[in-house]
Amino acid sequence: MDLTYFEQLFGPTWPAVWTLAKIVAIVVPLLGCVAYLTLLERKIIGWMQVRKGPNRVTFFGLAWLGGLAQPIADAFKLLLKEIIIPSGANRFLFVLAPVLAIAPALAAWAVIPFAPETVLADIDAGLLYVLAITSMGVYGVIIAGWASNSKYAFLGSLRSAAQIVSYEIAMGFALVGVLMAAQSLNLGQIVVRQVGPLGFLNWFFVPLFPLFLVYLIAGVAETNRSPFDVAEGESEIVAGFHVEYSGMTFAIFFLAEYANMILVSALCSVMFLGGWLSPFAFAALNDVAFAQWLVAPGFHWLAAKVFLVLFVFLWLRATFPRYRYDQIMRLGWKVFIPVTLVWIFVLAVWMMTPWWQW
Amino acid sequence: MSFQLLVFYVLAALMLFAAIRVITARNPVHSALFLVLAFVSCAGLWLLLEAEFLAITLVLVYVGAVMVLFLFVVMMLDINLQRLREGLFTYLPLGLTVALLMVLEMGLVLWARNSQLRDMPAPPPMGADYSNTKELGRLLYTDYVYPFEIAAVILLVAIVAAIALTLRRRKTTKYQDPAQQVAVRRQDRVRLVSMAPVRRAEPPPAPPADAQAAGQSPGDAR
Numbered sequence: 001m002d003l004t005y006f007e008q009l010f011g012p013t014w015p016a017v018w019t020l021a022k023i024v025a026i027v028v029p030l031l032g033c034v035a036y037l038t039l040l041e042r043k044i045i046g047w048m049q050v051r052k053g054p055n056r057v058t059f060f061g062l063a064w065l066g067g068l069a070q071p072i073a074d075a076f077k078l079l080l081k082e083i084i085i086p087s088g089a090n091r092f093l094f095v096l097a098p099v100l101a102i103a104p105a106l107a108a109w110a111v112i113p114f115a116p117e118t119v120l121a122d123i124d125a126g127l128l129y130v131l132a133i134t135s136m137g138v139y140g141v142i143i144a145g146w147a148s149n150s151k152y153a154f155l156g157s158l159r160s161a162a163q164i165v166s167y168e169i170a171m172g173f174a175l176v177g178v179l180m181a182a183q184s185l186n187l188g189q190i191v192v193r194q195v196g197p198l199g200f201l202n203w204f205f206v207p208l209f210p211l212f213l214v215y216l217i218a219g220v221a222e223t224n225r226s227p228f229d230v231a232e233g234e235s236e237i238v239a240g241f242h243v244e245y246s247g248m249t250f251a252i253f254f255l256a257e258y259a260n261m262i263l264v265s266a267l268c269s270v271m272f273l274g275g276w277l278s279p280f281a282f283a284a285l286n287d288v289a290f291a292q293w294l295v296a297p298g299f300h301w302l303a304a305k306v307f308l309v310l311f312v313f314l315w316l317r318a319t320f321p322r323y324r325y326d327q328i329m330r331l332g333w334k335v336f337i338p339v340t341l342v343w344i345f346v347l348a349v350w351m352m353t354p355w356w357q358w
Numbered sequence: 359m360s361f362q363l364l365v366f367y368v369l370a371a372l373m374l375f376a377a378i379r380v381i382t383a384r385n386p387v388h389s390a391l392f393l394v395l396a397f398v399s400c401a402g403l404w405l406l407l408e409a410e411f412l413a414i415t416l417v418l419v420y421v422g423a424v425m426v427l428f429l430f431v432v433m434m435l436d437i438n439l440q441r442l443r444e445g446l447f448t449y450l451p452l453g454l455t456v457a458l459l460m461v462l463e464m465g466l467v468l469w470a471r472n473s474q475l476r477d478m479p480a481p482p483p484m485g486a487d488y489s490n491t492k493e494l495g496r497l498l499y500t501d502y503v504y505p506f507e508i509a510a511v512i513l514l515v516a517i518v519a520a521i522a523l524t525l526r527r528r529k530t531t532k533y534q535d536p537a538q539q540v541a542v543r544r545q546d547r548v549r550l551v552s553m554a555p556v557r558r559a560e561p562p563p564a565p566p567a568d569a570q571a572a573g574q575s576p577g578d579a580r
Contacts, residue, residue, distance in 0.1 A: 093391075124489040128414045135422025139394070142426065146387060146433050154433070161430045165423055185491060330536070 022120055026109050034258040035071035041314050043067065048318040081247035086149055089244065093147035098245070098252035101140025105259035108133045112266050113188040115276045115299045126187040127175055130267060131168075134222065137260065138164040141224070141231060141241045144253070148244040156240025159325065160224060160231035166332040167221040173340035174215040177208050177347055178271045181358055191275035196358070197283035203274040207350070207358055210343045212272045214336045216312070219264035221332070223257060225313060227320040228328060235322075261313055262306065269305035276302045366406055373399035386432045394425050408484060411491040 003018075010017045039054065046053025055066040057073045085094055111126040113119040123129060138161055145157020181204050182190040196202025205212040221228040232240040242253045269275060278301050280294045323331070350356055376396035383389045397420050404413035484490075498506050 123410075125410055125414055125491045128411070128418065128491070132414045132418040132422060135418055138422075138426055142429055142433075143391070146429075158430065158434070161426050165426055168423065327536075 078251040083247040088149040090147040097144035102256040104137040127185040145241040152237040170336035171218040174211040177211040199282040200279035205272040223260040226317040265309035369402040
């Protein structure tokens with residue numbers, strides 16, 4: 001692609017313009033995925049519960065596209081609704097909270113590698129950056145709960161704060177295991193370290209299986225998804241931290257939740273499931289001509305893995321009842337943290353032995 | 359003015375503004391949020407100094423964990439804002455004295471003729487492939503491994519002490535043991551009793567003895 005024309009057009013501002021273009025190229029498809037993830041969720045949960053899910057809103061009246069336009073209709077509905085700010089609420093923080101919720105969910109995508117050498121910011125401390133940025137997501141929830149001046153919202157935000165701080169520790173320890181195995185904090189390097197002659201058996205979920213499970217479950221808890229959705233808890237505290245929000249402010253919280261889900265799935269795929277690598281990249285297939293398309297790495301593999309993890313998220317929501325709050329805390333502190341600590345120790349010993357093949 | 363200098367001035371101004379608002383904001387929750395803003399701008403300044411590991415750790419530890427817990431507590435307190443304001447002017451002279459002393463000390467270190475700071479040249483800017491994180495890790499785990507380990511053990515002792523000081527166990531508290539809950543068998547909770555169907559007669563003549571015993575024995579058929 002020849003970009004010299006544009007380079008001359010923008011002059012010294014070209015690097016900034018080019019970076020902005022790349023950011024738009026990541027964020028716009030991401031928001032499209034978020035919109036259709038909501039439809040996917042309603043459809044999948046519908047099928048699991050022997051219902052049809054949304055099946056009425058179509059494009060151009062084509063009946064066989066039933067339900068496909070539902071996210072767009074929802075978006076228009078939310079755009080046109082009035083934003084009600086409760087009396088006694090702190091206006092500035094009330095409006096700032098949704099922004100603070102979605103900003104980290106989008107900012108973390110800067111370091112996610114989509115394919116070999118295809119990443120917005122190829123920084124060495126990528127894993128740390130992801131941890132730091134995702135830990136800031138809780139501010140949106142806390143500020144929303146406090147600024148609403150409502151007891152239900154406040155309860156939801158307190159629950160969320162305690163839960164996210166607790167599960168972040170286990171999540172951080174799981175990532176320590178990944179960086180030990182990969183010997184790098186760069187997410188691209190982490191994927192490259194999972195290349196091997198055994199295809200998917202070379203990915204990190206095999207030697208780090210307990211950490212993989214802990215990361216997956218802590219990811220569900222961090223995104224406040226069912227069965228850890230006590231911050232919303234429809235049946236006890238109405239809708240938790242966003243009970244006072246309406247219209248577009250509510251929609252942004254909604255977008256942030258689903259963007260966070262996709263982010264956690266992408267991180268899980270990159271760190272444990274080999275990112276853009278093909279699961280069938282066995283050394284035996286390297287010389288077989290007709291299997292080249294199967295062995296070749298690429299973005300489609302990452303997309304497939306993200307879809308798989310997202311499906312697990314939805315599956316959990318359709319299957320499990322909500323945890324009780326003290327059991328959430330027990331699981332985080334008394335089960336996950338010891339499991340991760342023990343496995344880090346096992347890993348350190350294992351890596352010093354000749355049986356370490358990764 | 360280079361772009362870096364511009365970023366520095368913006369971040370520094372933002373940080374000073376946030377730091378002043380921390381002590382002048384009326385509401386403690388606003389103060390805590392301004393402190394978060396000060397931390398984030400400080401992390402930006404450290405990034406300009408090529409100290410990306412410290413910058414990210416500042417955000418991760420202070421913004422992501424410490425300030426969340428701070429906010430958690432401050433939000434739950436029922437604070438009388440009026441009384442909080444009263445002490446400001448009585449403490450102002452003392453606070454200003456301390457602040458002036460600190461400024462004086464820093465100025466002495468930076469500008470005094472004999473401070474030997476001039477003997478240390480500014481480090482040359484490193485290339486893009488230089489990993490601050492890796493270098494820090496290498497130093498911490500090789501040259502300074504014993505001081506590092508001792509500091510870690512001291513922190514661990516502090517954690518254990520803090521938990522031990524605040525842990526109060528009341529004798530009347532009831533605990534659940536999830537292991538026992540999981541290990542429970544059906545026979546522990548439910549006893550199925552096979553009994554002959556009993557028809558209630560109009561004035562009930564004495565009910566059958568075995569049915570009464572089964573119905574009243576404790577612990578079955580909850």
